[in-house]
Amino acid sequence: MIGVLLPILSSSRLRASGVRYRRQFSAFNAYFLDSIKGIREILLYNAGENREREVNRRSDLLLEETEKMRYTTTRAGAATELTVSAVILAVLAVGIGLVLSGGLTVGRMILGVVAVFGSFGPVIAISALPGNLTQTFASGDRVLNLLEETPAVAPITDGKRFSFTNLSIKDLSFSYNGKDKILDHISMQLQKGEIIGIVGRSGCGKSTLLKLLLRFWEKESGDIAYNGVTIDEIDTASLLSNVTMVSQSTYLFDETIEENLRIAKPDASEEEIVRACKAASVHDFILTLPDGYHSRVGMLGDNLSAGERQRIGLARAFLRGSGLILLDEPTSNVDSINEGMILQSLKKQKQHCAIILVSHRESTMAIADRIYRIEEGKIYEQCRD
Numbered sequence: 001m002i003g004v005l006l007p008i009l010s011s012s013r014l015r016a017s018g019v020r021y022r023r024q025f026s027a028f029n030a031y032f033l034d035s036i037k038g039i040r041e042i043l044l045y046n047a048g049e050n051r052e053r054e055v056n057r058r059s060d061l062l063l064e065e066t067e068k069m070r071y072t073t074t075r076a077g078a079a080t081e082l083t084v085s086a087v088i089l090a091v092l093a094v095g096i097g098l099v100l101s102g103g104l105t106v107g108r109m110i111l112g113v114v115a116v117f118g119s120f121g122p123v124i125a126i127s128a129l130p131g132n133l134t135q136t137f138a139s140g141d142r143v144l145n146l147l148e149e150t151p152a153v154a155p156i157t158d159g160k161r162f163s164f165t166n167l168s169i170k171d172l173s174f175s176y177n178g179k180d181k182i183l184d185h186i187s188m189q190l191q192k193g194e195i196i197g198i199v200g201r202s203g204c205g206k207s208t209l210l211k212l213l214l215r216f217w218e219k220e221s222g223d224i225a226y227n228g229v230t231i232d233e234i235d236t237a238s239l240l241s242n243v244t245m246v247s248q249s250t251y252l253f254d255e256t257i258e259e260n261l262r263i264a265k266p267d268a269s270e271e272e273i274v275r276a277c278k279a280a281s282v283h284d285f286i287l288t289l290p291d292g293y294h295s296r297v298g299m300l301g302d303n304l305s306a307g308e309r310q311r312i313g314l315a316r317a318f319l320r321g322s323g324l325i326l327l328d329e330p331t332s333n334v335d336s337i338n339e340g341m342i343l344q345s346l347k348k349q350k351q352h353c354a355i356i357l358v359s360h361r362e363s364t365m366a367i368a369d370r371i372y373r374i375e376e377g378k379i380y381e382q383c384r385d
C-alpha cells in the first residue's frame, strides 16, 4: 500500500503541481531580471510604481503556487502517515482479538505488532519519493524540452570547404511560412574587391537575404553558390569562417576590449588586433581608454557610444579576415561622424574582401560599386544619378 499504491495515486497530482510551480518560478525570474535590465527606461518614464505593482502581483502568484505545491506534498505525506497508523491499529486490533480467543500468546502478539510497525520505515521513504522529486522532475522536463528543440537548419559537418572569391545568387526564392514570398526569384553576382549596396523599405527582406547567405534559413528554390559550390554542400564551419556579419548593434561581452575582439580570432597576435582596429578607425579611441585594450567593457558602461561599439564590431569583423563581410544597417544607430568613419573604413577594406552593405538609407550607399533595390520580393539594379 505504502510503497506502491500511494506513490502511484499521488504522483500525477504532485507532478502537475511541480510543473506549475516551476513555470511560475521561471516566469517570475524572467520578469524580475528584465526589470533590472530595463531599469533606465523604468526610471526615465517614471514607471517604477507600475513595475513594482506587477512584480508584487507575480510574486503573490508564485507564493500561491508554492502554497499549492506544499499543500499537495504535505497531503501525500499525511496520507502515508494515516495509512501507517490505520494499518498498525488494525494489526493491533486483530492481535488483541487473537489473544482473547486464545489463538496467540501475548508475547507473540507484541512481537507481531512491533515487526509490522518496524517494517514501514523503508517503504515510507519510497512513498516520500514523488513528493521530494516533484521539483526535480519538473526542472528535468524543462531541460529535456530544451534539448529536444531542433534547429531550423541542421549544420553541415562533412561538407566542402572553400576560400571566398565570388558569390552567385540565382533565382533565389524564400518564404518563412511557405506562402508569403519574401524573396521572389532574386539574382545577383559579387566578386572579391566589390561593395554591393542593398536598399529597400523596412520589412522588404534585406536582413532575410543576409541570413540566407549565412544559411540561418534554408532557401526554398534557386541557388546560392560560393566559388561555384552550392551553399547546401558547404561545410558550416567553412561558411562561417568565410562570411562574417555585422549587425545593427554590436554586442560586447563584459570582458576586456581585447578579449571581445579575440572572439573573431582566438589566436590573433597583438599586431593583427591593432591592425584591425586601425582599419576600423577605433585604435586611437581605444588608446584613450584608461587601460587601453585591457579596459573592461562593463566598467566603461555608458562611456562607449553606439558608434564606438559599432567600430569595435567592425574591427572584430576585419580581424576575422573573412572574404565576405555582410553589414546589416551598420550605421543606423550612429551619428553622422561615426557613420562617415565606418564607411571610410569599409571603402579601404574592400581591397581585401567583398562587402554587402544593407541599409534603408540611401546616404549610406555612396561607397557602393553597385546598388540593388528590393521591392515586393523582386530585386532591381539601381542606376545612380
Ligand SMILES: Nc1ncnc2c1ncn2[C@@H]1O[C@H](COP(=O)(O)OP(=O)(O)O)[C@@H](O)[C@H]1O
Binding pocket: 176, 182, 200, 201, 202, 203, 204, 205, 206, 207, 208, 209
Ligand atoms: N523569423 C521570422 N519568421 C517569420 N517572418 C519573419 C521572420 N523574420 C522576418 N520576418 C518577416 O519577413 C519580412 C522581411 O523581414 P526582414 O528581412 O527583417 O526585413 P528588412 O531587413 O528588410 O527590414 C518582414 O515582413 C518580417 O516581418
Ligand SMILES: [Mg+2]
Binding pocket: 206, 207, 208, 328
Ligand atoms: Mg533588417
